[in-house]
Amino acid sequence: MFRRMVTSAAVCALLLSVAACKKTAAGSSAGLYTTIDDSTAGSISGTIHFAGQPPQRIAIDMAQDPVCGAADANYTEQYVVHTGGLQNVFVYVKDGLGNKLYAPSPNPVTIDQKGCRFVPHVVGVQAGQPVRFTNSDPTMHNVHFTPQVSTNQGVDISQPPNGGGEMRTLPTPELMIPVRCNNHPWMEAFINVAANPFFSVSDADGHFTIRGLPPGSYTIVAVHEKLGEQTATVTVGSKQVATQDFSYKARATDASR
Numbered sequence: 001m002f003r004r005m006v007t008s009a010a011v012c013a014l015l016l017s018v019a020a021c022k023k024t025a026a027g028s029s030a031g032l033y034t035t036i037d038d039s040t041a042g043s044i045s046g047t048i049h050f051a052g053q054p055p056q057r058i059a060i061d062m063a064q065d066p067v068c069g070a071a072d073a074n075y076t077e078q079y080v081v082h083t084g085g086l087q088n089v090f091v092y093v094k095d096g097l098g099n100k101l102y103a104p105s106p107n108p109v110t111i112d113q114k115g116c117r118f119v120p121h122v123v124g125v126q127a128g129q130p131v132r133f134t135n136s137d138p139t140m141h142n143v144h145f146t147p148q149v150s151t152n153q154g155v156d157i158s159q160p161p162n163g164g165g166e167m168r169t170l171p172t173p174e175l176m177i178p179v180r181c182n183n184h185p186w187m188e189a190f191i192n193v194a195a196n197p198f199f200s201v202s203d204a205d206g207h208f209t210i211r212g213l214p215p216g217s218y219t220i221v222a223v224h225e226k227l228g229e230q231t232a233t234v235t236v237g238s239k240q241v242a243t244q245d246f247s248y249k250a251r252a253t254d255a256s257r
């Protein structure tokens with residue numbers, strides 16, 4: 001018993017995911033977690049702009065697998081821009097919550113393999129919240145990733161045609177973990193593990209919304225897989241929708257991707 005407690009404490013000391021640790025060490029989550037107060041909660045909403053001409057998306061040759069070759073056309077997803085808005089940017093609250101802890105949702109975030117691509121291309125998940133991997137294609141796929149943070153375990157699982165469903169939980173915050181499929185080298189997705197539930201991924205028009213924030217001043221960070229991070233400070237009043245946009249532009253080395 002004593003050893004188990006010591007081990008648990010040691011593991012907790014290593015983990016950044018304080019919420020999950022305290023839950024384990026205390027044996028109960030009661031009182032540890034802050035609940036979202038809908039009577040005062042505000043949100044941060046904005047658009048990720050892409051200034052100038054985005055690099056052209058390239059059609060992917062999927063002929064090596066007849067099933068993929070028969071699927072819809074597939075294009076590189078590094079720069080998905082529609083009417084000036086950049087999709088697939090992960091935006092999260094980095095600072096401003098003080099010592100508030102939020103329970104990770106037990107509901108999994110799903111990454112499907114469909115049309116020989118990962119869908120969605122970028123996901124956010126809270127530390128301790130499960131990620132579920134599925135395969136909707138009539139061909140064999142695979143999910144393979146190696147996190148940099150040692151407390152997040154690597155994954156390398158084969159997924160049979162129209163199968164899968166395996167779940168994994170990453171306990172520690174980490175940004176843009178690349179996910180690949182061993183069978184199809186063009187396939188790529190990114191998992192972002194957040195310390196709290198306040199994050200969003202920009203949609204097809206570049207819009208994002210982070211909901212449920214208590215009134216306060218926050219540091220938020222936008223992360224793009226190729227163009228990196230941008231930071232902003234945003235103040236959110238009671239029931240207010242605060243606006244914060246970001247703007248990226250192509251790098252000189254990315255003439256065509």
Ligand SMILES: [Cu+2]
Pocket residue numbers: 113116140141142181182183184187
């Ligand atoms: Cu695959």
